[in-house]
Amino acid sequence: MDRLLKFTALALLFMASPLTAQEVPITSYTLDNGLEIVVIEDNRAPTVTHMVWYKVGAADEPPGKSGIAHFLEHLMFKGTKAFPDGTFQQIIEANGGDDNAFASQDFTGYFQHIAVDRLPLMMEMEADRMRGLILDDAAMLTELDVVLEERALRTESDPGSLFTEQRDAALFLNHPYGTPVIGWKHEVEALTLQDALDFYELYYAPNNAILVVAGDVVPAEVLAMAEQFYGPIAPSDGIKPRVRPQEPPQTSARRLVYRDDRVANPYVIRNYLAPNRKSGNQQQAAALTLLADLLGGGGISSLMGRRLQLDEGIALSTGAFYRGQSYDPNSFGVFVVPRPGVTLEEAEARMDATLQFLLENGVEPERLARSKRQLLAAQIYAMDSQRGLAQRYGAALTSGLTIADVQAWPDVLQAVTAEDIQAAAQDLFDIRRSVTGYLTGPEASQ
Amino acid sequence: MKYFTTFILWVFLAGTLSAATKITEVTSPGGITAWFVEEQSIPIVSISLSFQGGTVLDSVEKQGATNLMMGLLEEGAGTLDASAFLEASDDLGTRFRFRAARDSVSITASMLKSDLDKSVALLRLALISPNFDQIAFDRVREQVNSSIRAGVTDPQSVAGMAFNQLVYGDHPYGRDREGTLETVAALTPDDMRIAHQRSMTKDRLVIGVVGAITPEELGLLLDDLLADLPETSIGELTDIAVSTSADITVIDFDTPQSVAIFGTRGLPRDDPDFLTAFVLNHIMGGRVTTARLNVELRQKRGLTYGISSFLLPYRNAATFLGRLSSNNDSMAEAVNLVKSEWAKMAEFGITQEELDIAVRYLTGAYPLRFEGNAEIAGIITGLQIANLPIDYPQTRNDQVRAVTLADMNRVAARIFLPEELLFVVVGQPEGL
Numbered sequence: 001m002d003r004l005l006k007f008t009a010l011a012l013l014f015m016a017s018p019l020t021a022q023e024v025p026i027t028s029y030t031l032d033n034g035l036e037i038v039v040i041e042d043n044r045a046p047t048v049t050h051m052v053w054y055k056v057g058a059a060d061e062p063p064g065k066s067g068i069a070h071f072l073e074h075l076m077f078k079g080t081k082a083f084p085d086g087t088f089q090q091i092i093e094a095n096g097g098d099d100n101a102f103a104s105q106d107f108t109g110y111f112q113h114i115a116v117d118r119l120p121l122m123m124e125m126e127a128d129r130m131r132g133l134i135l136d137d138a139a140m141l142t143e144l145d146v147v148l149e150e151r152a153l154r155t156e157s158d159p160g161s162l163f164t165e166q167r168d169a170a171l172f173l174n175h176p177y178g179t180p181v182i183g184w185k186h187e188v189e190a191l192t193l194q195d196a197l198d199f200y201e202l203y204y205a206p207n208n209a210i211l212v213v214a215g216d217v218v219p220a221e222v223l224a225m226a227e228q229f230y231g232p233i234a235p236s237d238g239i240k241p242r243v244r245p246q247e248p249p250q251t252s253a254r255r256l257v258y259r260d261d262r263v264a265n266p267y268v269i270r271n272y273l274a275p276n277r278k279s280g281n282q283q284q285a286a287a288l289t290l291l292a293d294l295l296g297g298g299g300i301s302s303l304m305g306r307r308l309q310l311d312e313g314i315a316l317s318t319g320a321f322y323r324g325q326s327y328d329p330n331s332f333g334v335f336v337v338p339r340p341g342v343t344l345e346e347a348e349a350r351m352d353a354t355l356q357f358l359l360e361n362g363v364e365p366e367r368l369a370r371s372k373r374q375l376l377a378a379q380i381y382a383m384d385s386q387r388g389l390a391q392r393y394g395a396a397l398t399s400g401l402t403i404a405d406v407q408a409w410p411d412v413l414q415a416v417t418a419e420d421i422q423a424a425a426q427d428l429f430d431i432r433r434s435v436t437g438y439l440t441g442p443e444a445s446q
Numbered sequence: 447m448k449y450f451t452t453f454i455l456w457v458f459l460a461g462t463l464s465a466a467t468k469i470t471e472v473t474s475p476g477g478i479t480a481w482f483v484e485e486q487s488i489p490i491v492s493i494s495l496s497f498q499g500g501t502v503l504d505s506v507e508k509q510g511a512t513n514l515m516m517g518l519l520e521e522g523a524g525t526l527d528a529s530a531f532l533e534a535s536d537d538l539g540t541r542f543r544f545r546a547a548r549d550s551v552s553i554t555a556s557m558l559k560s561d562l563d564k565s566v567a568l569l570r571l572a573l574i575s576p577n578f579d580q581i582a583f584d585r586v587r588e589q590v591n592s593s594i595r596a597g598v599t600d601p602q603s604v605a606g607m608a609f610n611q612l613v614y615g616d617h618p619y620g621r622d623r624e625g626t627l628e629t630v631a632a633l634t635p636d637d638m639r640i641a642h643q644r645s646m647t648k649d650r651l652v653i654g655v656v657g658a659i660t661p662e663e664l665g666l667l668l669d670d671l672l673a674d675l676p677e678t679s680i681g682e683l684t685d686i687a688v689s690t691s692a693d694i695t696v697i698d699f700d701t702p703q704s705v706a707i708f709g710t711r712g713l714p715r716d717d718p719d720f721l722t723a724f725v726l727n728h729i730m731g732g733r734v735t736t737a738r739l740n741v742e743l744r745q746k747r748g749l750t751y752g753i754s755s756f757l758l759p760y761r762n763a764a765t766f767l768g769r770l771s772s773n774n775d776s777m778a779e780a781v782n783l784v785k786s787e788w789a790k791m792a793e794f795g796i797t798q799e800e801l802d803i804a805v806r807y808l809t810g811a812y813p814l815r816f817e818g819n820a821e822i823a824g825i826i827t828g829l830q831i832a833n834l835p836i837d838y839p840q841t842r843n844d845q846v847r848a849v850t851l852a853d854m855n856r857v858a859a860r861i862f863l864p865e866e867l868l869f870v871v872v873g874q875p876e877g878l
Contacts, residue, residue, distance in 0.1 A: 089735040090803075093803070093806075096806065096811040096812070097811070115810060115813065141748075142745070146751055149703070156701075156702045262701070265596055298532065301529060337592070370533065370537055377539025386818075
């Protein structure tokens with residue numbers, strides 16, 4: 001069937017109704033000691049997600065101590081005077097709750113998911129370990145082995161992860177985003193108890209933290225509870241503005257090849273240095289978000305998918321991604337996994353032709369409208385996930401954004417025009433600010 | 447000790463299930479039955495469809511047919527080709543997922559209330575009238591091939607395949623869900639049509655729905671969506687008895703960290719001791735810090751980032767399995783610790799304190815599972831597959847609390863079989 005005809009037939013059958021952006025009610029507050037609080041009401045079930053996010057991540061580590069932010073995240077479960085020897089998690093489990101923690105370049109977070117009537121206990125324990133962590137060498141050394149096992153599992157057992165480490169290191173000439181969150185192995189092996197304690201004492205304080213509570217709660221009650229448990233904690237006077245080393249002008253395109261016997265499906269991937277979402281100024285990031293979606297966000301319905309998977313049939317899969325929510329400028333990436341028999345050079349050439357096509361022709365209005373509709377739909381689906389909502393605010397507020405930025409974001413996305421996207425693409429696709437990588441197996445044809 | 451008093455205070459409040467998770471049974475005018483939870487607070491509807499059967503119904507020659515067929519349902523249906531289908535789905539904001547498991551094929555669909563009728567019509571096309579056209583078939587088959595190739599160089603997947611072959615032998619459970627490069631290469635679009643007719647019939651179907659819809663509306667939706675499915679299908683398997691021996695099979699693989707799968711025969715889901723075994727497994731290898739394997743291997747010795755065990759009751763074969771990863775120089779110690787924990791449990795069982803801790807966690811954690819429409823739709827579908835009563839969520843915690851120490855220790859001797867505990871290790875473990 002002719003393409004235009006088909007579109008018409010389709011439109012009659014599946015023309016969608018207009019959607020409007022939906023917002024979840026939130027309440028925010030800042031305690032005298034600087035702790036920021038966000039409360040999200042979700043009254044569907046008597047449960048709560050309690051999260052504390054610290055505005056510190058791997059990119060804030062001292063040189064030579066890579067992995068300390070993540071290692072400290074593990075050590076935070078070891079104990080305090082009030083809750084010693086691993087009782088922190090035992091108490092949560094005895095109450096039927098789940099808990100965990102995570103570290104990234106820009107934040108470190110801790111959370112519990114539990115029956116809502118346990119919220120005071122969660123606050124009591126989380127507030128206690130904000131300043132009260134006690135560590136000894138034995139616990140530290142065992143946990144260091146666990147972290148090395150984690151690195152072996154997540155990174156060394158996965159050629160794609162090893163390759164990503166090398167590509168990030170090449171993309172960032174000066175910024176610490178070039179160092180992996182879990183740390184370089186030789187530096188992780190050398191981490192000490194004192195390193196962990198120094199990092200903890202410097203950064204773990206109410207004036208460097210965000211409390212996010214999502215669930216079947218009344219905001220005023222949560223604020224009163226937070227005042228009771230977190231309010232007495234003294235702020236740290238050691239918290240300095242987060243100024244990381246920034247990138248110099250990048251003038252030389254970089255190319256990497258990583259060979260590993262474990263690679264079954266070789267691919268080509270390119271990362272460009274890209275601007276991040278900035279508080280009060282999210283337009284360019286919004287254009288890049290839509291660019292990533294239109295270029296490589298939806299399998300065969302994206303531009304790369306249509307051209308390389310359907311029309312030319314040279315690719316098994318394609319994609320584009322954008323790390324826009326980031327404290328400092330980060331990256332935008334595109335990749336192509338070629339079909340067997342197609343070389344990485346050919347795949348790269350067709351990928352480049354697609355980028356060129358986009359730069360010359362821009363995006364089609366009907367496809368832009370479709371992407372925007374999907375973003376509105378995603379906004380509605382997001383209301384179904386208590387933890388997802390809590391994460392949205394925690395991650396944004398530790399990445400240099402405000403609640404107002406988070407709430408404005410859906411509208412900023414809807415306001416993006418085809419011209420905005422083309423302009424953003426023209427700024428972005430500068431080969432001098434990029435790293436192109438080939439991941440290949442043992443018998444690569446390149 | 448301050449925490450101790452708090453601890454006691456809170457413990458006995460656990461385990462109330464939200465009124466919102468009241469499940470009702472809805473039967474459509476056309477006679478299709480679903481379990482349903484009405485949830486009007488968010489304008490979405492989530493549907494979980496599970497057809498019992500799955501990839502084990504593939505013949506040896508056609509291994510992978512069911513998996514590839516499920517991958518093609520959204521790649522063109524009715525008058526829509528693959529692009530047009532995906533564009534319609536994007537326009538309507540639907541979220542469809544099609545999956546092929548060993549024992550079932552399933553579809554989960556979340557749809558916006560504002561476009562429910564059109565979304566249902568689109569999903570219906572995929573279920574009833576998939577095209578299986580040659581172009582989409584060739585393209586998706588290449589993707590499956592790449593996944594099969596990736597499995598061959600992934601230690602976890604190598605271990606899984608080797609373990610299945612050792613445990614299930616020539617039975618379909620011993621084969622890979624996706625098939626092999628050879629069998630997939632021989633498949634044709636006609637094989638897809640056969641697999642589709644065989645897999646997706648009303649007599650195999652179990653349905654769970656959660657969302658902003660009334661029971662009456664749901665009845666009409668079910669008929670719109672499913673009335674044109676074939677009534678019945680053929681093809682069943684016979685049960686097989688699993689047997690293992692206390693061996694360690696090492697598969698050489700160049701990687702710094704070894705992975706291991708270990709296990710024995712287990713209990714079928716309808717065994718009267720299943721729930722007791724579930725609690726026992728939680729104490730041995732559940733995903734809690736107090737689990738014995740976690741304490742001995744991770745907390746005390748730092749030998750692994752993660753170890754867990756689980757009961758795996760397939761429809762026709764039941765196993766009791768565990769997984770761990772450890773560096774090549776520490777895997778032997780890890781394996782020996784698992785073996786000694788297995789033997790200790792078989793001989794001495796557990797203590798009342800361990801049982802109390804487990805019951806507190808399990809009864810408290812159960813209501814937390816009922817969160818999110820799509821999750822709840824999946825849970826209430828799973829209850830039906832397991833032949834549990836519709837009020838099971840209301841009685842389940844009482845059943846957990848009713849387990850006695852004597853039950854536990856009787857069943858420990860039944861399911862912990864150190865003399866049959868088989869290990870498959872992939873890597874270059876020293877001393878194994």
